[in-house]
Amino acid sequence: MANTPDEMYDALMVAGYIKQSELAPHWPALLNSLGERAIKRGEAWFALERIDEEPLELIASRLEVLGPVTEQRLDMPDGNMALQALETQGRVLRGRFTPGIAELEWCDRRLLARIHRYTLNRLRAEIEPVSAADFLRFLLHWQHVAGEDQLRGVEGLAAAVEQLEGFELAAAGWENDVLPARVADYGPEQLDQLCLSGRVAWGRLTPGSRAPLRSSPIALLQREHAKIWKAPAEPDADFTSEAKAVREALEKRGASFFHELAKATSLLPAFVERGLAELAGAGVATADSFAGLRALLAPPEKRRTLVETAGRWALLTAEKSDDVEAVARTLLKRYGVVFRGVVQRESQLPPWRDLVRVYRRLEARGEIRGGRFVAGFGGEQFAAADAVGRLRAVRKMEKVDELVVLSAVDPLNLVGILTPEDRVPAMYRNRVLYRDGLPIAALEGGQLRRLAESDMSDDKLRTLLARRSLRHPLRPHLRAPTAREAAVLARKRPLSESEQAAALRARH
Numbered sequence: 186m187a188n189t190p191d192e193m194y195d196a197l198m199v200a201g202y203i204k205q206s207e208l209a210p211h212w213p214a215l216l217n218s219l220g221e222r223a224i225k226r227g228e229a230w231f232a233l234e235r236i237d238e239e240p241l242e243l244i245a246s247r248l249e250v251l252g253p254v255t256e257q258r259l260d261m262p263d264g265n266m267a268l269q270a271l272e273t274q275g276r277v278l279r280g281r282f283t284p285g286i287a288e289l290e291w292c293d294r295r296l297l298a299r300i301h302r303y304t305l306n307r308l309r310a311e312i313e314p315v316s317a318a319d320f321l322r323f324l325l326h327w328q329h330v331a332g333e334d335q336l337r338g339v340e341g342l343a344a345a346v347e348q349l350e351g352f353e354l355a356a357a358g359w360e361n362d363v364l365p366a367r368v369a370d371y372g373p374e375q376l377d378q379l380c381l382s383g384r385v386a387w388g389r390l391t392p393g394s395r396a397p398l399r400s401s402p403i404a405l406l407q408r409e410h411a412k413i414w415k416a417p418a419e420p421d422a423d424f425t426s427e428a429k430a431v432r433e434a435l436e437k438r439g440a441s442f443f444h445e446l447a448k449a450t451s452l453l454p455a456f457v458e459r460g461l462a463e464l465a466g467a468g469v470a471t472a473d474s475f476a477g478l479r480a481l482l483a484p485p486e487k488r489r490t491l492v493e494t495a496g497r498w499a500l501l502t503a504e505k506s507d508d509v510e511a512v513a514r515t516l517l518k519r520y521g522v523v524f525r526g527v528v529q530r531e532s533q534l535p536p537w538r539d540l541v542r543v544y545r546r547l548e549a550r551g552e553i554r555g556g557r558f559v560a561g562f563g564g565e566q567f568a569a570a571d572a573v574g575r576l577r578a579v580r581k582m583e584k585v586d587e588l589v590v591l592s593a594v595d596p597l598n599l600v601g602i603l604t605p606e607d608r609v610p611a612m613y614r615n616r617v618l619y620r621d622g623l624p625i626a627a628l629e630g631g632q633l634r635r636l637a638e639s640d641m642s643d644d645k646l647r648t649l650l651a652r653r654s655l656r657h658p659l660r661p662h663l664r665a666p667t668a669r670e671a672a673v674l675a676r677k678r679p680l681s682e683s684e685q686a687a688a689l690r691a692r693h
Contacts, residue, residue, distance in 0.1 A: 200246055201246030202230060245276055254291060321624070354403070354595070356403040390402075427452055428460040435499060530596065593627070
């Protein structure tokens with residue numbers, strides 16, 4: 186705002202020209218005091234030094250102070266040609282920058298960057314960070330394991346796989362715990378349907394040595410994204426002779442049924458099974474449907490029938506792609522809010538610095554939000570657009586003693602990562618009990634470990650942790666009754682002998 190003659194002249198120099206309609210009430214007096222240094226032409230005032238300047242430079246100066254404007258507002262002869270010339274020079278950008286304005290706008294490049302930076306800073310300042318406990322509570326709902334957020338049907342399962350794709354966990358954990366915790370009506374045929382239709386694939390992503398298949402890290406992923414996650418298998422892995430024979434047969438024949446592998450390798454069916462299990466556990470082989478993995482995890486007496494009807498087997502090969510943005514977007518789907526700490530259990534991730542570059546670019550495009558969303562964690566944090574509102578909503582939700590039991594191999598086992606306790610090892614038989622998002626107990630190697638203060642006895646905690654799935658408010662018999670519940674219980678309590686006698690006397 187110009188308040189002196191010198192400041193008025195500087196304003197004319199910087200702005201190129203100022204229209205009569207844009208003058209502040211006290212500016213005419215300042216312009217008159219400038220004398221011949223301020224010249225009026227038509228409905229605009231010019232500085233003497235800029236009166237004969239090229240229209241292109243005058244328009245460039247105007248854009249430096251006006252911000253995003255339409256060609257109509259600029260109101261200059263041959264304005265469109267001048268704007269296109271400035272765009273060619275890289276000095277201005279065209280687009281739709283102002284909400285509610287459908288017309289094409291133009292803006293100085295540096296000014297637009299400054300406006301954008303101020304906007305991002307304002308948006309970041311608007312967000313009040315939540316506690317780690319509230320964030321965990323948010324994650325239980327975000328990943329559909331709490332409240333009424335469970336998914337249903339084949340398409341619900343597909344959404345769960347999309348959210349969890351690329352996360353490796355013990356093979357036995359997928360159908361026993363992780364998927365049923367998210368899909369209310371989960372059935373094995375649903376996952377087989379997705380696999381056989383070509384939408385979903387399974388396999389180990391990180392190369393590894395021989396290990397029991399049940400505990401081998403296996404991931405589900407959308408088949409079209411296999412190159413994003415799969416690392417090349419180790420060609421010189423120390424396989425057994427039967428595994429090498431099966432692998433050689435798959436290399437020569439391509440995808441093959443079980444009976445074809447038995448014939449090609451001249452091995453007994455039991456040895457072909459062992460070879461397939463070894464290759465699947467090492468990230469070398471997969472099958473058309475999840476039934477193949479399910480068959481190899483079945484008891485020996487049931488395995489033969491299942492493995493023979495599991496569809497074709499094939500080598501799990503892929504050339505690793507450097508699509509960092511695809512990985513970054515998947516992590517946003519998985520956690521809603523992404524920062525360095527929350528992805529500690531992930532495997533095969535690009536370096537964090539590369540993910541940050543992608544997130545900054547997405548934030549600059551307005552696709553995601555940056556800021557401080559979870560208190561107590563350093564570094565940059567980024568949130569999916571629809572996660573910010575849900576995070577606020579969860580923080581305001583009344584705590585109702587909602588219990589959730591999860592396997593320790595579940596991606597939501599973030600004990601010791603988001604909370605100060607020691608970690609609960611991600612082993613298949615270990616379990617974690619959450620109460621309104623706060624981990625309160627864990628079962629590790631059959632031993633109970635309390636993670637937070639609780640009024641429940643060890644026996645009650647063991648009973649809850651033994652449950653395969655638990656998603657409801659704490660039952661009255663497992664917690665202290667509220668005042669209303671105590672009154673109801675008192676009315677339902679059987680009368681003592683003295684109370685019965687008094688009641689009979691009162692009747693008579």
